[in-house]
Amino acid sequence: MTDTKTNPQGAIAAFMTRSFDGAKIEPDQDIFEAGYGNSMFAMQLVAFVESHFGLDIEAEDLEIDNFRSINRVAALVARKQAMAAA
Amino acid sequence: MTVQTTPDHTRWDSLAQEVIAPLAAQIDQDARVPQQVIMALRQAGAFASGFPGGPATDQAEALSASLDHGQMHQALGAASASVQGVLNVHHMGGSALAKWSSKAQRSQWMPRVLSGEICCAIAMTEPEVGSDISAVQTQARPVSGGYELTGQKAWITCGDFADLFVLIAKTEAGPTAFLLPKQTKGLRIAPIEGLLGCRGYMMANLHLEAAYLPEDHLLGRPGFGASHVAVTGLEAGRLNLAWGCVGLADAACTLALRRAKTRQQFGKPIGDFQLVQQMLARMATDIHAARLMCQSAATARALRQMDAAKQATMAKYFASQMVGRVTRDAQQIFGAEGIGPNTPMALFHRDSRIMEVIEGTTQVLESMIARLSLSEVHLS
Structure with a gap:
């Protein structure tokens, strides 16, 4: 799992592509505006971030902006990793 | 993946077969789980079963705890489906609380949830809303210092027993979760009698008439309920x-x-x-x-x-x-x-x-x- 440190965007993009039937998602593309996000995917994304990056998504992370795009999710992961390391 | 074999006898079987199973018919007849069963479950730590062990929990500990939790539900299911249901909804409401609460909420509620002093339940279903939880009609209206809830929840397992409900209501942001203590003013509990089975679920309808909840009873964020x-x-x-x-x-x-x-x-x-x-x-x-x-x-x-x-x-x-x-x-x-x-x-x-x-x-x-x-x- 070296990509968790070197390329989190790549791991998140691969997960979203798998989830959205092979669709190519741009790093800043709003997945909700594009119609990809649904209620089932919402918790799958939480489960992916927790499982893949070894993090706990918590109540204070529940902002839709944190999950809107590949780069936003990567930024959330980076913040959580920095907090865990501190 | 290796699946561990369940031992024939677990620590939960003794409790289930010696304390609960002899009362199964009475629980069905009375449509109520007696206090002696609740006390025995508390003493055995059943109300804490299945909850996260904290950041120090390693994979082996987590796996052992998860299988032990399953064995508990298996043992309870064998003794009384009603009692299994009480622990099930406690874990459902408690899991949602443990996962999505703030630090202050965790400190306030979780010790009593884990000890069994507080029994949790989850209130989602409504007369017109079943599987489609996103369509809940119960309204949570922002008021000074909190929210005012109005609506009805139906078929709530442990509705006539639980001390704390994780309840889903509609806000402008979408379905939102709240912590609803049973003593909340404006909450009326109407027990449901004559269920086909699992009569000890102590099922009830919850009627909310301008029930006020302070801001710190919001669970998670609005729209994520x-x-x-x-x-x-x-x-x-x-x-x-x-x-x-x-x-x-x-x-x-x-x-x-x-x-x-x-x-x-x-x-x-x-x-x-x-x-x-x-x-x-x-x-x-x-x-x-x-x-x-x-x-x-x-x-x-x-x-x-x-x-x-x-x-x-x-x-x-x-x-x-x-x-x-x-x-x-x-x-x-x-x-x-x-x-x-x-x-x-x-x-x-x-x-x-x-x-x-x-x-x-x-x-x-x-x-x-x-x-x-x-x-x-x-x-x-």
């Missing part, structure tokens, strides 16, 4: 219920096996007849398959595998139907004595019928499993 908070509870509940079904089916099968060995017809035990053997074979295989699914799902949950939710859904989907097949065959093996008044088989049969309805109907789960499976296959 259905997609995250409720789903967290449901995922826990589906696996718990699957384990409970395995226990209930195993109890019915065990009695049927004894009956097949002792009931004599045409000069030999009925277990010597091939058509009875066919039922026994189906029952044993069905139970074994469901138990393996539960163990696999519990392992996936403990190891935070990506397919944990799907596995829990499939386990509940299979086990809730399995228990119906098994109790029907077990009842058949008992003949007239399986349909008589106040017989274990009649109770098993009535209780088993509830399992395909709660925590997601069979049909809703079929849709979920199919969609998840379809999403795993890519044509390009």
